Amino acid sequence: MIRIEGSGASQLVQLIRELGYNSEVTMELATVTAAPPELKIKVDHMNLELEKDDLIVAQSLTKHKRKINMKSEGKTKISAMNVNPKVPPFKFDPGAVFVGQGTISFTGLTVDSADQTINEAELEFLDELKEGDRVMVVGINQGQTYMILDRVVTY
Incomplete structure (x- = not known):
């Protein structure tokens, strides 16, 4: 590093010029082909396509699974519609006891204002990159590798 001289403001400007510019990293827009x-x-700005060997992709842009815990207190609304009225959309516990006689028949099930807790559920994300998506990329290693950070949109 060079010796910085001058007033405090001048030193700050010189320091920003020395450290603030980083030619090793470039941000660009790209299209998934x-x-x-x-x-x-x-x-x-490039005339060639970059292939998967030249790319690092953020996990959020891939098909992936995440484990979650979810809790809602009195604000949850659960609805289900039965697409086949001859078959209930759920199975009863074999140990369940029913009092009375008759047939249970319904086309839907709704629970309002229910407390709900789900522990260690698995959430699967399926929305991976597709042809035509616009993405923000960062060139690293002097443009030898590109990291796809996220999808971008314009309005």
Whole structure:
């Protein structure tokens, strides 16, 4: 690092110039030209397509699973419609005891204002990159590798 001289403001400006500019990282816009697993993108200012070996993709843009705990207190509304009225949309516990006689028949089930707790559920995200998606990429290693950070939209 060079020796910085001058007033406090001058030193700050010189320091920002020295440390603030980073030619090693560039942010660019790109378009997905082929969906995973054979992912390819075309960076706006480049004439060639980058292939999956040149890319690092943020997990949120891939098919992936996450474990969650979910809790709602009195604000949950659960609804289900039975698409086949001859078959109930749920199974009864074999140990359940029913009093009386008759047939239970319904086309839907709604529970309002229910407390709900789900422990260690698995959430699967399916919305991976697809052809035509616009993405924000960061070029690293002097443009040898590109990291896809997220989808982008314009209004």
